[in-house]
Amino acid sequence: MRKQTIHIYPRHDKSKPNSYIPYLDANNLYGWAMSQSLPTGGFKWKDTIDVTEVSDNSRKGYILEVDLEYPSELHDLHNDYPLAPETMVLGGVGKLVPNLQDKTKYVIHYRSLKQYLSLGMKLTKIHRVIEFDQRPWMKSYIDLNTNLRKKATNDFDKDNFKLMNNCVFGKTMENIRKHIDVQLVKTKERGMKLVKKPNFSSFKVFSSNLVAVHMKRTKLKFDKPVYVGQAILDLSKTLMYDFHYNTIK
Template identity: 45%
Template sequence: MNIKNIGEYHDLYLKTDVLLLADVFETFRKKWITNYSLDPANYYTLPGLSWQSALKMTGVRLELLTDPTMWLFFEQSIRGGLTMVSCRHAKANNPYLSNYDPALPTSYLMYVDANNLYGLSMSMPLAVGKFQWLSEEEINDFNVLNVSNNADIGYVIECDLDYPDNLHDLHNDFPLAVEKGVITNEMLSPHSRHLYEQANDDGKEYQPSTKLLATLKDKKHYILHYVNLKLYLKLGLVLKKIHNIVSFEQRPWLKQYIDFNTEMRKKATSNFEQKLFKNGNNAIFGKSMESLRKHINFSLCHRWDKFQKLTAKSSFKSFKIFNDHLCGVLQTKTKIFFNKPIYLGQMILDLSKAHMVDYYYNHMKKLYKENVTLCYTDTDSFIMHVRTDDIYRDMSLNSELYDFSNYPADHPLYTKDRKSIIGLFKDECKSIQMVEYISD
């Protein structure tokens, strides 16, 4: 290369870095233009590009909410993915382990993850328009159990739910109907309070925080998708009162886009292509959850009078000095235009929770009863302690629920027939047996 000094090394590094980035971006552009007929160079972010690609491919026209009360109704019912530790320690004991003890009960630690969970929800019927409040008379005549999951008209319902005492032991490791709540100091257990004091030896007072809570408490004014309500009622929760119902037209309008990306991901021959089509789906969910309240105004200033004018406004938040002649001023927005279909994010999140609840209670609990314990969950995955003679035999008998494509080719359950099918559960350990689970 005839490099003579560090400066030439520096220049070569920058040149190769820029050229490599250009090659990667041009490959990305060509791939996206070929599949979606849109040029990524015209967009700021992948979520924006993916959203426009989905609208273009499906041809859907989504109605925006114009009723402020209805907007708030959907906004307050948005609850993110649940991450929770239900069990601190579990140890497996089975013939696949070197330390197997036949004198002890046989058990397995099972770590499964749902393929493209949000993609599954986005393939289901979702709202497209004709939103309206049901009248009191219509609410009185409404029976959610009579509504099909694939009906042309869907519902989001505000109701009171009772959690019967006889379900508390059964549902203790994975309570239904999670809700946002504030954790106050009075709610902390003595052990949690002790841990907090240990971690904050400076005596700083505990600050209440909002968390997603999985509790066995009764639910008041709880807003949820009708598919979730049907599932919770069938699992034993009791509907005490319906306060409000919003109805809407629905159809699986995103399924075409999700299925296309899923199929392209199956055919991908590189990690780049796999991630490209995976992120193409995931970005849609992110766009449906866009928080308009967090949008800001940012202004660059190089004159003192402009800086004084901006910082004197009630919307002023902070500033950043870049050099002696330039600074940036951050302001909150004085007007917010709620012009996004926020209802999609609410529905995608609720339907995702319904899929996980259905798998755990209508399959795992139904099959193993008290012999399965949830150790940990994180939105689309479960770690479970299962007491059974042979977990692989059980999985083979229920193979329609699982994707075994990541197993070794010589494994008895290995097959590519259900590779990457959305909603199916995949063994995150790839058939390697987990020995022990510990959580702090």
């Protein structure tokens, strides 16, 4: 963990003891998560599973869809960092929001679920379970970049080796629905022909005789391992929650 102390001096009263707001940050958070056991294949549906009986480094892993109850007696204790954050639309913008509400059909990695149960949340229903094979298949690559970053002597190399880890995570979560084809058009006739197509998205004018026309793709191949990205995101949360509730609290 990295710590930074924030100093604030509005109308400082020297007769009172100093107070600080510490800023804490996990070094290499996603790198740590990518070094854990991650899905490799062998997906199949299961009726149910007791996640408390599954070790963190088991050869089998699980993603579940569950209902969770957030007991009211935990609200004061957990108010500063609630478990099981959800994506909510606030002010017209989607945000990841930690909250103290019960969860319905919440999709979660089994290690996160184990942690939430250990911290007091209640599992009320299991809707679906997917089992998969897992192993720490990214660990050697992540460790290589992490060690090279430690040895780096300039900011460029430090950022480069950090990004070499982070970009791998980014590709696992890539949303191919956002991919577009761009056609550069120099005539009005060609531009109008593209605009009339059902997959037309938008355009950008560069000059009086050059326009970029953005077209949505009519065929998509879903070949990104989003299940790996989901596991990385949930595992990264377990490290943060573990530090908060088992070290700070």
